[in-house]
Amino acid sequence: MGYNVSYIRWSGLLSVLLISICPLASAARATGADPLTQAVDEGKILFTHQTFGGTGATCEQCHHDAGRGSTVTPDGRIHPAIVGAAALFPRFNLKVRKIITLEDQVRRCVAGGLRGTPPAYDSAAMRSMIAYLTSLSQGKRMRMGGKLGK
Numbered sequence: 074m075g076y077n078v079s080y081i082r083w084s085g086l087l088s089v090l091l092i093s094i095c096p097l098a099s100a101a102r103a104t105g106a107d108p109l110t111q112a113v114d115e116g117k118i119l120f121t122h123q124t125f126g127g128t129g130a131t132c133e134q135c136h137h138d139a140g141r142g143s144t145v146t147p148d149g150r151i152h153p154a155i156v157g158a159a160a161l162f163p164r165f166n167l168k169v170r171k172i173i174t175l176e177d178q179v180r181r182c183v184a185g186g187l188r189g190t191p192p193a194y195d196s197a198a199m200r201s202m203i204a205y206l207t208s209l210s211q212g213k214r215m216r217m218g219g220k221l222g223k
Contacts (some may be wrong), residue, residue: 179192
């Protein structure tokens, strides 16, 4: 069976390659972690190390301590800790005037904040990122449409 290379999303392929060669991801697989734990671990690696082909920044550069810490930029913009963020989605976004999902938000951050190529909605990289971000909301109360820290 042949494959048409033009249909491969290079950003997804790059993410899969990063996961497959990254020593931390390999260590997670070697420990025999269950698939969900493995996805969370791989999502954390993407969050802390992947630039998605952008300016060289990673998610962690805006959301310190692997998403557990906030950051204030020199121009005064606040990037909050994202602990509990997954419990806020879906939510209405005033800027785009529509309801967005956590996957939509990841894509907006990668495209806008990192100036990179976002992972495809159905990619292994997106599933891993969502698994990691959701793990940061473990035990948090659902507040669909709410705001972080409020």
